[in-house]
Amino acid sequence: MGVPIVQQSVQADNKAGEHISLKEKISYGMGDFGNGFMFDLGQLYLLKFFTDVAGVSAGAAAGIFLVSKLFAAICDPVVGSFVDYRKHIGSRGKFRPFLIIGSVILAILTILTFISPNISPTGKLIYAYASYMIWGIGYSIVNIPYGSLGAAITQDTIQRASLSSFRQAGSLGALFVTSVVVMPLILLFPNHHVGYPVVMGIMSLIGVIAFIICYRGTKERIISQSGPKEKLSLGVIVHTFTTNKPLLVLVLMTIFTISAYNIKSALLVYFAEYNLGHVELMAYMNFIIIGSSLLGVLFLPKLVRRFGKRKTAMLGMLVSVIADSINFFMPSNVYIFTILASISFIGISIPNGVTWAFVSDIIDYGEWSSGERKEGITYSLFNFSRKLAQSLSGFLSGIGLALIGYVPNVVQSSGTLLGIKALLCLYPAVALALAMLVIGKMYKLTDSKHAEMVQDLQRRHAENRV
DSSP states (O other), X not given: OHXXXXXXXXXXXXXXXXXXXXXXXXXXXXXXXXXXXXXXXXXXXXXXXXXXXXXXXXXXXXXXXXXXXXXXXXXXXXXXXXXHTSOOBGGGBSSHHHHHHHHHHHHHHHHHHTOOOSSOHHHHHHHHHHHHHHHHHHHHHHHHHHHHHHHHHOOOHHHHHHHHHHHHHHHHHHHHHHHHHHHHHHHTSSOHHHHHHHHHHHHHHHHHHHHHHHHHHOXXXXXXXXXXXXXXXXXXXXXHHHTOHHHHHHHHHHHHHHHXXXXXXXXXXHIIIIISSOTTHHHHHHHHHHHHHHHHHHHHHHHHHHHOHHHHHHHHHHHHHHHHHHHHHSOOOHHHHHHHHHHHHHHHHHHHHXXXXXXXXXXXXXXXXXSOOOHHHHHHHHHHXXXXXXXXXXXXXXXXXXXXXXXXXXXXXXXXXXXXXXXXXXXXXXXXXXXXXHHHHHOXXXXXXXXHHHHHHHHHHHHHHO
């Protein structure tokens, strides 16, 4: 009799608490703020560290990103399954405890990826592979529980959109800070072999503090007794993936959107240094570009309320496609580029923010269609697509630099400069155009359909308590 009583009190709390407080929304957003202070460092600076400090060729660096991200993607469903089979622990919850220990582990691993031991070139390459592959596991340990947490806070569509906007604001806030301050801080060190790990250590410490705030300020309200019934197996993971059609669509869309976003982030430092002539410009441009993109996050809940999540995501992608396409054909002028890049980032921040609300809806869909609520597995399978996209973008960035004839620390040819700009602008435009087609034609889980599902789930929960 004890379990039904707990279930009843939890469901009542959820109904009464659908309006999430501003303090809790900010605390939730701090999770992605902390995430960014470790994740963004790899996306923004690791390729540059490999090619220009560690002495790894662009082609070999591409291989590191490809293999490491694919390895992490394969590990994600295992971590997600482990999270799902874990029991809810009183006020600590099911997901929140991972944020503390996971963030500390990830901080240590982040520093280790930016160390280049004084060993043979082959040894350096092996170290780079090993450190980044292990980092990927550490990232999964903290990111999958955090991503699953959103679905456990509320099931209300508007509140989820609001939570997503705060999460995206946290992500952009971290990207803003790391983009602006990291390179100037590294340049303060005459020896970049020392500067990189020291600065990354400072950033990682901030990330851990942000996760502590997230842990203390959030509450898990959606506690379902319909968790996984079967023993963990590869078959359970595959079945979860193949039977959740909205998840399959979101995975495909995410491969395009995240690869576009990450290539833009990774190539900007090269564009600033070689096309514009000053690497220090990256900090000033990012101050404006990423700062402007917060406008997209600010209007996200209002756009979702008016257009719905799917059309809002498509609108943001369209804005980014147009801005990036124009930017490629314009002269490489710092002012023109920054204005158009800012518009593009405003656009891409919108679907990236809506995505988190999509994931929470898809978790509900999985429970509604199968009778089993699998937050960790579902989010990890979604995260699998993000890792594939990150692998693709890292691989394409490295291979792209090799194909266009990039040579570190020298004046680049006109063809190489054009290639850098194409990787920075044209690939994201094409990828986001494809993402628009995917979400527009294939995603059928509308907001009204989700509302009907939630009512049905609440009815089932009430019947189970009787």
